[in-house]
Amino acid sequence: MSQGLSKNDRRRFEDKLSKIIRANETMLGYPLARDFDYSEILPLIAYGLNNIGDPKVESTSVINTREEENEVVDFFADIFRAPANNYWGYVTNGGTEGNLYALYLARELYPDAMVYFSEATHYSVQKNLHLLKLDSITIRCQENDEMDYEDLEEVMSQHRHRPAIVFANIGTTMTEAKDNVATIKNILKKLAIRQHYVHADAALAGTYTALVEPHHPFDFQDGADSISISGHKFIGSPIPCGVVIVKKNYKERIGQLIPYIGTLDTTITGSRNGHTPMFLWYAIKKWGKEGFLQRAEHGMELAKYTRRKLNLMGWKAWMNPNSLTVVIDKPADELIAKWQIATQGNMAHIICMPGVTKEQIDLFLADMLKFYGSRVAPISVN
């Protein structure tokens, strides 16, 4: 194979690669699955795939993966119980774009709406609201980071003359708390705010929350108008990506026919990644609902194990129900650096994403024990 890199640059590349491989072994704090293997479809990397424009409308550019993209959209529409003949969606560059798209739709429907979102909402949402020039109010959270519905009702009642856009979190970034879309819909009904829109930001937890029992109310049947996920988080992908599903009749309000590309310009970006839909398509074919559920259950068990072990050594650790995230008191900086643990104030978390092994957790626990030794006293195990 002819190489384009000089000897020096080749060495730099190899250093980079081994650094990444090493860091990948000790990453517990960020929600990125690492058990994926897309080698079977790797020949596609030799081609410049571009799904420009609306995935439902054929483009004059044929080197694309629209067909598979639509199958990915169908899969998520199914698990999110979208209305059979009234959904639309596409593969995005990630959760942020999905949220932006949903808020954009909501704003086109209700230009003078007020947006309500909880204080545990992902940092990117503020930026989205700013881009869209939407007015918003932050709602308090309960102890577990779930939206405080009493505060929501109180605040919304003061602005009931305006349409409401409620931004619900299905797995907050720090603690994986899930807002209840059915409860939110009930409050909207009680306040008789008929012009409303509910978006579920299910970036982290959407895929498995749709599959685990008991059912958590967040999908289209429960009252969501749109749902978005990140593809590189729970499913896993070498390139960041996501999926957004919306009601088709809402989407038809935007997008114009662009003769140059011969398709509708309904998506946020023009050119769109043609490789990421193939990764998601492959994962769906390989794992299916059953496989996704098993991966999630494995992670949830591992998370419970981690919480129990930490509690036994006297370290504060807790979890929201059916989650992969163990919320812990922030450990020492050297442990945070080594295990790449995300922190917020005095809080930190370990996320047992698919690909995190019991061996890695045991090594982390051993590091904790070595560092803190007997300085921590056992606390009651829950």
Ligand SMILES: *Cc1c(COP(=O)(O)O)cnc(C)c1O
């Ligand atoms: C990760 C995350 C996002 C942003 O998703 P990206 O894929 O990083 O753009 C938004 N909301 C929540 C709750 C997230 O966890």
